[in-house]
Amino acid sequence: MGASMEIKSVFANDELLKLLESCDLLVSDISLSNALYFFGSYQDGRLVGVVGLERFGAVALLRSLAVSAELRGSGLGRKLVGFAESEAKSMGISDLFLLTDTAEQFFTKLSYQLLLRENAPAVIKNTAQFSTLCPATSSFMSKQL
Numbered sequence: 160m161g162a163s164m165e166i167k168s169v170f171a172n173d174e175l176l177k178l179l180e181s182c183d184l185l186v187s188d189i190s191l192s193n194a195l196y197f198f199g200s201y202q203d204g205r206l207v208g209v210v211g212l213e214r215f216g217a218v219a220l221l222r223s224l225a226v227s228a229e230l231r232g233s234g235l236g237r238k239l240v241g242f243a244e245s246e247a248k249s250m251g252i253s254d255l256f257l258l259t260d261t262a263e264q265f266f267t268k269l270s271y272q273l274l275l276r277e278n279a280p281a282v283i284k285n286t287a288q289f290s291t292l293c294p295a296t297s298s299f300m301s302k303q304l
């Protein structure tokens with residue numbers, strides 16, 4: 160089951176981009192950023208789950224969370240977020256921010272809180288996701304680590 164799968168650092172290679180695209184997530188800004196970290200989970204040699212951190216000093220955007228459709232509901236999404244949070248913490252990141260069109264309730268369950276976009280730190284406002292790629296109607300959420 161997904162929940163027992165190991166999670167490790169992964170590169171933003173074609174397999175990762177394809178998984179994100181198959182989950183309708185943005186990939187257009189991925190090669191542009193130089194502070195992106197991805198963590199993934201494999202089943203039978205195939206990447207089935209991924210989560211990313213886009214870091215700006217003590218804050219980061221949690222992004223690119225995707226679980227293969229056939230494995231959803233088994234706890235892998237929760238495990239990936241938990242892994243990214245503990246990696247972020249060990250990197251000295253104190254606050255995570257995210258934008259989502261589809262998973263607000265999922266993140267609420269994981270103790271993320273809704274925030275007004277105007278209250279975003281400047282570095283987060285300047286990200287491509289925040290400023291141009293995600294619609295103004297996307298939920299903006301944060302969690303203190």
Ligand SMILES: CC(C)(COP(=O)(O)OP(=O)(O)OC[C@H]1O[C@@H](n2cnc3c(N)ncnc32)[C@H](O)[C@@H]1OP(=O)(O)O)[C@@H](O)C(=O)NCCC(=O)NCCS
Nearest residue numbers: 182224225226231232233234235236237259261262264265
């Ligand atoms: C969002 C996503 C990553 C969740 O992954 P998952 O492996 O199915 O999630 P989990 O099994 O760990 O679910 C954890 C909890 O959230 C709930 N949940 C999962 N997806 C949810 C959603 N979209 N809305 C509301 N609740 C959700 C589960 O029921 C579970 O609740 P429980 O602990 O009370 O049983 C997955 O649905 C996905 O890849 N979606 C497409 C891409 C996407 O929307 N990514 C987020 C962009 S930021």
